[in-house]
Amino acid sequence: MRILIQGLRWVLALVLGAALVLSGWLAFQGAVLHQQRPSVAGYFSAPVEDGAMEPALSQGDAAILRQGQDFSPGDIVAFVNQAGELSLRRVVGTSGEAYITQGDSMDQPDETLLSPGQVAGRCVAALPGAGILLQGLGSPWGTLCLGALWLLVVLLPAGLTGQKAEAPGRHHKT
The missing domain is CATH 1.10.287 (Helix Hairpins)
Structure with a gap:
């Protein structure tokens, strides 16, 4: 023993x-x-701040994101919104070089298109309820x-x- x-x-x-x-x-x-956004090997975490991505991501979850520039429809991406906060949305299409995004719980796509340079990373995993814990880490x-x-x-x-x-x-x- x-x-x-x-x-x-x-x-x-x-x-x-x-x-x-x-x-x-x-x-x-x-x-x-x-x-x-401190990172390790190109990966960083972000707490999910709202319910816009329900049911895929819930408020309080931690999103694990990979830095990069190659995104396609269906990817969940992180970007800095007009309030200066990191937001998560799903890419639902493209318009030229820009991305059309929409929250999973939203009825309509976002009005603002995202340029590739505005996107901080793509969500590769989620840890339910771990947003505050990883932020403190x-x-x-x-x-x-x-x-x-x-x-x-x-x-x-x-x-x-x-x-x-x-x-x-x-x-x-x-």
Whole structure:
């Protein structure tokens, strides 16, 4: 049983460590490099702010987006709207070089056409209910919280038993 618990602690420490590195990188891009949409390998996340894309995307979901310029009808794309916020809509057609978009819950296409340069990315996945969580992941506070949680997972078990801290998964022979 002890081996199972140590194994689970090791896996949790690895997952939290990877999330901590990712969070730190995203926070660095936003806070130090002043990037508007911090990304990893061309992917970034955005919280779904409204119900315009119901039922495909609900308010509070996280949309995982891929940066790029090649979009076609049926793709869900993100763009900066007139209020300066990131909006999500489905491409329903083209007019010359511009995209015609429409929310899935809307009766009519949007009045404003999008040029390829206005589109920030294409939605490749959605995480239901994870919008706020992923938004916090890329913040300095999110990185700090993940770091504290990682330290608890790694150091707390050793402190409770009064033993010297050892790497998760290592067995100390007595």
